[in-house]
Amino acid sequence: MKEELQAIESEALAAVEKAEDSQALQEMKVKYLGKKGSLTTVLRGMGKLSKEERPVIGELANNVRASITEALDAKTEKLERAALDKQLETETIDVTLPGNPVHVGGRHLLTSIMEEIEDLFIGMGYEVKEGPEVETDYYNFEKLNLPKNHPARDMQDTFFITNELLLRTQTSPVQARTMEAYQGNRPIKMICPGKVYRRDTDDATHSHQFRQIEGLVVDKNITLSDLKGTLDVFAKKMFGKDRKIRLRPSFFPFTEPSVEMDVSCKVCNGEGCSVCKQTGWIEILGGGMVHPRVLEMSGYDSTVYSGFAFGMGQERIAMLKYGVNDIRHFYTNDVRFLSQYHQA
Numbered sequence: 001m002k003e004e005l006q007a008i009e010s011e012a013l014a015a016v017e018k019a020e021d022s023q024a025l026q027e028m029k030v031k032y033l034g035k036k037g038s039l040t041t042v043l044r045g046m047g048k049l050s051k052e053e054r055p056v057i058g059e060l061a062n063n064v065r066a067s068i069t070e071a072l073d074a075k076t077e078k079l080e081r082a083a084l085d086k087q088l089e090t091e092t093i094d095v096t097l098p099g100n101p102v103h104v105g106g107r108h109l110l111t112s113i114m115e116e117i118e119d120l121f122i123g124m125g126y127e128v129k130e131g132p133e134v135e136t137d138y139y140n141f142e143k144l145n146l147p148k149n150h151p152a153r154d155m156q157d158t159f160f161i162t163n164e165l166l167l168r169t170q171t172s173p174v175q176a177r178t179m180e181a182y183q184g185n186r187p188i189k190m191i192c193p194g195k196v197y198r199r200d201t202d203d204a205t206h207s208h209q210f211r212q213i214e215g216l217v218v219d220k221n222i223t224l225s226d227l228k229g230t231l232d233v234f235a236k237k238m239f240g241k242d243r244k245i246r247l248r249p250s251f252f253p254f255t256e257p258s259v260e261m262d263v264s265c266k267v268c269n270g271e272g273c274s275v276c277k278q279t280g281w282i283e284i285l286g287g288g289m290v291h292p293r294v295l296e297m298s299g300y301d302s303t304v305y306s307g308f309a310f311g312m313g314q315e316r317i318a319m320l321k322y323g324v325n326d327i328r329h330f331y332t333n334d335v336r337f338l339s340q341y342h343q344a
């Protein structure tokens with residue numbers, strides 16, 4: 001048996017040395033070390049050996065197994081290294097070739113506009129407030145001087161979820177919630193950006209979902225001139241220092257008096273053109289003095305406190321500033337359109 005083991009070792013080591021690929025090595029492993037291999041077959045005859053011979057043959061068998069295993073591992077490593085060297089020779093990288101371009105994205109135009117407006121008002125001492133998009137009828141309408149069945153509700157076709165829950169039609173509920181939280185004894189200076197929803201027909205200038213930024217200031221001795229001065233700074237920052245503004249009387253249930261604000265057309269510089277419909281002015285937002293009843297409903301004494309509020313469509317500001325002619329461009333995710341404004 002000793003001679004058989006030594007013969008198996010010599011044969012296996014010679015075969016391993018001649019092997020040319022991993023498949024051949026695997027076949028040799030099965031042939032010599034497998035359950036039906038040569039080494040296993042020989043060891044099955046150990047039962048016929050005497051007690052004195054068994055330890056000697058057992059030790060020899062273990063040494064033979066270890067020797068063959070070591071040879072197989074060494075040959076496997078050698079073949080793998082040779083294969084890698086060959087691959088590197090055939091797949092040489094030319095470092096002088098130009099690399100693949102990396103396409104870098106950028107901020108969405110509406111995001112840039114929002115951040116620009118936020119930075120402006122934060123610099124003027126305003127806080128940025130947010131609130132829920134699913135709102136109650138109470139905060140969306142009633143707290144803003146729009147009781148049930150008020151005719152002004154017809155101007156804001158609404159997505160109702162239940163009789164009392166709806167998708168907010170404006171960000172004004174954030175103002176109402178803030179006034180209520182301050183319990184009528186703290187000044188307020190805030191803007192509230194966010195998405196709003198109205199049951200509208202989508203076209204070049206309307207969308208059932210859009211973004212709005214509203215502002216609110218409440219304190220003692222606040223007047224309409226404070227509102228005008230604030231909006232004048234806003235217009236010059238957004239549209240150019242040469243822009244002029246005008247306020248026209250209007251109606252909003254939550255402000256009294258109420259105004260619409262126009263900015264002088266930057267295309268014709270106020271002379272009149274097709275963009276401004278020959279008027280020299282373009283309407284951009286609405287506002288006014290906070291209605292005394294709105295103040296009173298949130299706990300403010302309207303004989304002591306006064307305030308102003310304003311609201312603008314984020315998309316409209318972007319369209320006017322950058323000459324975008326269709327609001328739907330903001331939402332169709334056309335990279336050709338969006339990439340034009342990554343540096344805006």
